[in-house]
Amino acid sequence: MPGPAPHEVAVLALDGVVGLELGLPHRLLGIAEDADGHPLYRVRTATVDGAPVRAADGWSVLVDHDLSLLDEAATVVVPGTEHAEVLRTGQVDPRLAAALRTAAGHARLVSLCTGASVLAAAGLLDGRPAATHWRDTERFRELFPQVHLDPDVLFVDDGDVLSSAGVAAGVDLLLHLVRRDHGSDVATAVARRNVVAPWREGGQTQFVAAPLPPATGSGTAATRAWAMDRLAQPLTLEQLAGHAATSVRTFTRRFRAETGLSPQRWLVQQRVQRARHLLESTDLPVDQVAEQAGFGTATSLRQHLHAAIGVAPLAYRRTFRG
Template sequence: MGSVHRVVVLALDGVYPFELGIANRVFGSAEGRYEVLTCSVDGGPVRTNSDFSVTVGHGLDALRTADTVVLPPFDRALLTPELPAGVTDALAAIPEGARIVSICTGAFVLAAAGMLDGRPATTHWLLAERFREWFPYVDLDPDVLFVDDGDVLTSAGAAAGVDVCLHLVRRDHGTAVANQVARACIVPPWRDGGQAQYIEQPVPEADTQGTSATRQWALENLHEPLTLTELAGHARMSLRTFARRFTEEVGVSPGRWLIQQRVSRARHLLESTDLAVDDIAGQVGFATGTSLRQHLHAAIGVTPLAYRRTFRGEALTLRATS
């Protein structure tokens, strides 16, 4: 990879316009660290899933020079278990060693090409059943926002494309640069939880007391044990009512949410400080360094030291749920 990392976006027939622009918006906000090109399989205009087409600047020659390839989603009505026309040649043009990133239905293309067999991946939760039926050899996890499996990354629908691109900026250049990009794009550097929070579920009654103030209070006091009883007491609810309303609003249980926040805070400290693991554990509310190691490994499959090394130039395989 040279001083400027080349990202090539492959637009397929029926592409979603919003997702088509994500890579340019995110990577293009990283102050000259990336060059973003957009191509089609034949270099010609591409029909979107809206009432217009887009003219792209490049054909397959651009793919041959890519350091990272981004595959945006295309209309669900065009999905098949086979590769779309022309895509075989496009995938063959990607140089060895390039990273490949799919957004939403883009994972169907990678799976149809056999590139996800035996690997972890994700896609939009609405399409999980169809994906499993067509591609049973893929280790699909429809509950996460994106999966980083090293040289191949897959993400869920729409805005999860922003999450995975920000993650790559963080992986390439660290937290400070990724946070600058997030601020420029007016998006959060990390989103809490996985796709489960976006699956249709009962909405709390408008006149009921919410849990947002208690969540904010918890974030300000993550270094404390924070039992469910304390959380419910802060919200002035019974344990049962608090747990129900919290899950309705957030999509995960209070205990699971707390672990996610503590792991997320620990990841930030591992990336941005030289604090010892035991010290980080204390700052984020895990009783011991061993507890932090267990929770971090359960969340992303690596140890704290391995995770820290990642942000000093080494590779990492992880699944992101926060």
């Protein structure tokens, strides 16, 4: 028996498109399925005029569609591009800008990495929060001062317009879309099939200027895994440092270097994620969700969930449960 019509996704391949990002919507949205194996998204690719474009990676992209594909789309994805014009002058093809503005009336818009410059050039990020690659932050602000750029986050969800940082952050954002549309179980299945984490900790700060330190016996990964098994329990900084067999000061420094977050903020993030999963996948009362996630009380859960995603627990459950 056929399933419901899949969500229509249009991916724009522009001159200088980053090849890996061009493929991400197909590999993440395109493989998402419901419990009966029916596809949840149909992902197709277009160029401005239907003609081939040259990818930044040195090969050509052949497509079956032009900008008219955007008329049918419920989601439009703009992968990153290394095309000099938009990154140097903040200008895009007027046909593209017009098509994106029209699509904004009926579709949500998603940019990956430098694709944010394309949306900004079309005037679609004016007065809105956005993310792009940390390397392009200074130039982006010069070209688009009216955009509220957040240089730290991996991605921004502003409802009908979403944007992500560098290449791998596109994975984070697209998995977030699946999770927002269909819940954590579907998103986790997509992540597992692609052998990636369902979500990552921290922001772009951890990737700027210096790579993450190599995993060693003095790292905090084992302590993070230990804490994840005990989120429902009160966990103090002293307990975490004690498990890592180091001083609080040293542990905090190493932890921030590896995750981009303080231990306390990391714990809150993990507890929020645990609470979201329980709200989506169980019928537990809110006070029990709060207890199992480590927040202790329903009041504390409401405060932290609202701070993280702007909604109350019951409102979140109504949106994502079933």
